[in-house]
Amino acid sequence: MSNDKHLHIAVIGSGGAAMAAALKAVERGARITLIERGTIGGTCVNTGCVPSKIMIRAAHIAHLRKESPFDEGVSAKAPKVDRTKLLQQQQARVEELRDNKYESILRDQTAITVLNGEARFVDAHTLTIQLNDGGEQTVHFDRTFIGTGARPAEPPIPGLAETPYLTSTTALLLETIPERLIVIGAGFVALELAQAFVRLGSKVTVLARSRLLSGEDPTIGEAIDAAFRCEGIEVLRQTQASRVDYTDNEFIMDTNAGNLRADQLLVATGRTPNTEALNLEGIGVETSRGAIQVDEHLQTTVPGIYAAGDCTDQPQFVYVAAAGGSRAAVNMTGGEATLDLSAMPGVMFTDPQVATVGLTEAEALEQGFNVDTRVLDLDNVPRALVNFETHGFIKMVAERDSGRLLGVQAVAAEAGELIQTAVMALRARMTVEDIGNELFPYLTMVEGLKLCAQTFTKDVKQLSCCAG
Structure with missing residues (x-):
């Protein structure tokens, strides 16, 4: 425990890692300046775990009303999906959780000052903040924690950037269910959303560069592949897009499996760390493809600067981010904690x-x-x-x-x-x-x-x- 009651820590971000770091540091006697350029709460509550699981659950209920193992004895009927009302229910719960778990906590914490703006390092103890309301503010600090998260990556497919394609963020906010949907990607996020959309009424095609869940034991991908095919999801393995165009409200995609067409295209091929605006290179914080390199104590290559969550080279799960943030806070305030990922679910x-x-x-x-x-x-x-x-x-x-x-x-x-x-x-x-x-x-x-x-x-x- 630090004896310095005036230790000042700058926390960049307000998601799972950043909030855990801020609250643990306050608990250990520090004063916090928290900087957030967008919506308080980060990915999980706003655009990730919470809204996606609500949508997945709604889709599961729709699926059971249409089809279940007990249909011979319990009548089934395809439900009418009112996407507008589902979306309203989803976003109301998102707003409720954001307020309960983030905004109200920050309002009640007198040791935390919130600045709305974009942070950039001047040196290892100074940040400049371009405030959202205009103007600039300089923050001097003893330690800093980076928890800026990540955003959906855009693969380098010719023509893609000129189309209104969906990401995992915008797909969750679609006001209508597309009749035909193509999903590029074969990881957790891509497959969760692919199944949700087919259960809400879309005809879905999944493009896998190799196979489904290529990073897992092969038997897992085979089992999910079989389950998807049973639901009518078309799975195209060893398939890549060479070009994407958008004409007359239709996506047209050239692939090695032929020409594909859809009303909507969801691209879910990984995430890119939100680190490019921080001037990390300028102060000596090492990154790899944008991901901040941290040691077992969550410290970067610059002493006194710590990081955790999706902006680092750690696994991208919110519970890993939160655990990393709290341990980093312990280390920033004089303790010694490590993050053991040997039994990470x-x-x-x-x-x-x-x-x-x-x-x-x-x-x-x-x-x-x-x-x-x-x-x-x-x-x-x-x-x-x-x-x-x-x-x-x-x-x-x-x-x-x-x-x-x-x-x-x-x-x-x-x-x-x-x-x-x-x-x-x-x-x-x-x-x-x-x-x-x-x-x-x-x-x-x-x-x-x-x-x-x-x-x-x-x-x-x-x-x-x-x-x-």
Whole structure:
């Protein structure tokens, strides 16, 4: 804990990383000047996690009303989607959360001064702020934290920049559901939105440069590919656009798979760090493709300047950003904290969901582990059976000799809810035998972890329903 009650920290940004840093630093006795050039709250609450999950949930409800595993006994009917009202509901919740979790907190914090404008470093202890209302202000500080986030990237496709294409931000604000939608991208954001739009009434085509979720275990991409095709989503693998034009309210795209046409085009091929306006190079803060390089203490290459979140080289999850921000604040105020990402969960909110933690089989082998793996199909999980939703699997990666769990990959309904149990098991360095011997509540999806662990030593098909 710092004894200097007058330590002044400049925080650039107001999203998950920046707010966590500001609040933790105040808790530890610092005075904060927070600079935000746009809307308070950053990506997650305004244009990312919150609105996208609302839209995905609405699409899921629409899908169940149209089609479910129980249609023989429960009548189904395609719903009428009123996009205007859905959008109003979505944005009202966004505004509510932004006020409750960001704006009202900042209003109540006397130790935090908010400046609305764009920050630029003069040197390692000075910023100039181009205020949104006009004029310029200079801020001198003892330490600074950069949490400026990222924005959707624009791939270098000829003609694309001259078209009114959608990003993950603008797609969430569309006032109408397009009849035909092309999605360029095959990562978490692209696939979540592709499925949401098809369930709300669009005909969707996904263009994958290689395959779906190329950064994950190949079985995950294959499972989601199959699920998408079942819903009528056209998946074009090994496909790239060579040109995009927009004529007569229609997108026309030249690809190696032929000529494609759509009413809307969504480009979701990654994100670009918001760092170019900060003059980082001028003060010696090293970046790689715009991403700020930080050490295990969240410090940049310049002492006293810290960063976390999507503007850095860390994984782009808001909970990683917030954890990084709070730890950076500890370090800026005299403490010593590190961010351990060895058991970092990732979740994709498609249906079925994808959830992962730890090492994949390939990563474990690359790191020199002698591995043993098991894949449990969901038709061996009682919860999936009674739901009549057995598409998917749970995979466990373990160290062969010790049985210690190294990683889990799951494709299942509510996989995001079960993965935290795997996170805790990894943190505790549990073995698959330990997990297989634990008590898990019957008829839950998380019980699939126990069953998968048991397959290392047993044939679970020969067990009674809730055999321990």
